[in-house]
Amino acid sequence: MKHHVTPLKDRVPIGQKMAFGAGHLVLNLLPGALGIFMFFLLTAFGMDPFLAGLLGGLPRIFDALTDPIMGFISDNTNSRWGRRRPYIFVGAILSGLFFIVLWQLDPEDSVNYNFWYFLIMSMVFLIGNTMFATPLIGLGYEMTSDYNERTRLMAFSQTIGQIAWMIVPWFWVLIADPDLFESQAVGVRRLSIIVGAICLLLGLLPAIFCKGIDSANMENRKVITFKTMFSNLKDLFQGIVQVSKNKPFMRLCGATFLVFNGFQLVASFSYFIIVFYMFQGDYGAAGNWPAWFSTITAVVTAFAVIPIISAMANKWGKRNAFIMSTVISIVGYLLKWWGFNPDEPFLIFMPIPLMAFGLGGLFTLMMSMTADVCDLDELRNGMPRKEGTFGAIYWWMVKLGQALALVLGGLVLKLVGFDQNLTIQSAETMTNLRIADIVIPAATAALAIWVMWNYSLNEERAREIKEELIERRGEL
Template identity: 30%
Template sequence: MHDQAKEARLPQKIAVGWAIGEIGVAAYIGITMSYMLYYLTEAQGISPALAGMALLIPRLWDAAIDPFVGAVSDRTPGRMGRRRPYLLFGGATFGLLFAFIFLVPVDLAPMTKVALLVGLYIVTSTAFTFYDVAYSSMAAEMTADYRARTLLVGYKMMAARAGIVLAVIAAPWFFTSGDTLADGFASMGIAAGAVMILSGLWAFFATAQAPQITRPIQHFSLKLEYQALKENRPFLILWLVFLCQNIAVGATATLQIYLVIFVMKVDQALVGTMVAISAISAMLATPLWVRLARRHGKRRIYFISMGMAVVLAIPVLFLPAGWPVALFTLFLLAGIADAATQLCPNAMVPDTVEYDEARSGERREGAIFGTWLLARKLGMALGAFAISLVLTLFGFQAGVDPAGQSESALTGIRLAYTLVPGSIWLVAMILLRFYTLDEDTFNSLRGKMAAAKG
């Protein structure tokens, strides 16, 4: 199908089926951001600084190839369209490769172990990127309606929360039930990998009749791609906001397990439940945020939710250890805010595709979404790496139980959990004020494009 097919109402069956493909993405991101550093320091016995570097290299690689993968998908010919071949290829491989990361023997020499983990993570993240970029790009192809995109992304975000809940609840159950922590992580990797494969293949088959663009862009020029993105001012502003957001999210997600276990002294077996509460509240809050965003505008709701994230980070500075109910409540409220901070930008970025098309005459969803996902991955990588440095700076010791950690290390965890993400959220809020592609502007653009074609 071509551009005119996008004007038809998207069947709910297709929208929900496509959204299920996000479960595997969310499980992958949830586990790698929440538990990967913990896996390296506690199961593999790698120092925080070295573990942080071992994670940073693959994540930077993953982020760097996103725009290239997007440009490739824009130029992919075939009767399945430009995106679905990568759902099949990526969906069938990245979950399988993911499992191997957690099968690395613990008795290898430290540098051999690190090199093997880095290599496996790079290969896995490459397969994941081919899937994720193509999958995300479909949001702009399946519907061109400003408000319908909010609903479509709402389905996707609810599926994402389901994936995160599944990951963060099940993962600790797996890695605490093995004979050793490493054995538990191995079982977790296999189970999570299977979920990722099933999720990706479900999205592939569910979108067989989805509106799509089968005619690829014919020419390729890195200079022209870069120039087009550079001239897409709404996208650039939104990209910077999203980058800041993901630095904050990456820092919070990486540090959450350390906060719960080492600072708040919560039993390790309850970690999954504690962490999952924010994902559950986010999933339940998403329909409300969808309604509010469609009524009051995506940008306004995005701004409000970021302000909520800043406010909710502050109490952790003062919360005494042994107050799990209070921490539980904070996580619940943070999840409500997080639902909107994920929904709104991901519903806004498809609109920048039309802005680019109005200027260039080309539809480059892949390049735009590839660069968009670069912000997510780069931000999370930088946030997680910053946390590994903070842990080292404050004297956190890998492999030492909570009672053996110094007061300096515990204070560092509190400060990093609140001040680092809170300050970055404030920067994101300032940048968002410069974003001007609202519904009226978007509809005006589409009207001019339709008149030019007619």
């Protein structure tokens, strides 16, 4: 492949990359903390398990509905600060504040009161979070028009975002530590203040320092007012239809759905295998091994795997880099059979460097390729560019898969015979659980390779599209 030097005007300055990365740290820290704090609804606040399940599922449905709407609004916004940055600024403030308010529950209040309080505040929090997250992702797609610089930008942001997953696993340890907090409820309330404040401050950085495409002369943007609400809904639906007809984009969505949610479906299985297979159900003996497993995975992903994947994409193209990294991850999943060894606990870290190529390659490359797809959409359908809509639909697929993974994960546990009330699980159950932990993500990763095999938007075609767009816009 011919080596291409990125023009100076298409390079994203390191300060902007750091600010965009700070936004991605928030994108990872908020849902990561939310997922762990949700566990303490049961143990710290006495929430009924069925009601806790509703609190996990109902807001996700609401969130899936608001994402495309926010994407459409930011695509068609016309302001002196650009299309995305005003929403990112306000959304960062609302996300941080409402995350804090969300967790100021009191175990002394009734279960019904805490249920309705949490449900309503979850909706309010998600409005602020959607206002922040959807325009931020759209902004990333338009910060550079260069094929390779897009990958470098996404790699940088994903590396910083992984810092959240180095921290989040230790929330379990901190909240449950009686030397730090007099109760789990107090631990959740106080830690939420720290997390919310950090996310508020970091979330403001991309709104202040990052620059997107110059949209001053962008044509065909819709007027967003209460009077145009119904016509806007029609335009939103038409935009979603156009996005769904973009075959390269649908391949990206399909591959992401398979890789990410194959991983998510068995994400909790490693914890159960460590506790019940390696340490025979002794939580005390298992100690911090699960937390270290997650933290080391994030460290390896951030500082080793993502830079390697970025270099692979630069040398061999994004599609080829995705296929190679996914194959490597499958090998890593297979190594878990020997890595989870009761006699040699440190072997649990052996598969990590290879497994990390799965998610490390996925979001680094898919987000970069989605930016290329936005160029293709502009070529086919004209202005306005739809980075916000593409980002919203892409992450809607991710969230849909997460919801399905939560349901199917519990089903798999039931099918293998796992009994949460038993300290010692049967040998057959643990064998079946270990097989499922390997086969499911390996199989979905293999399917993702098949989906991406005929992905057609390579570097040569992407550069041709860029030149055609420059000529059409009359740019120098």
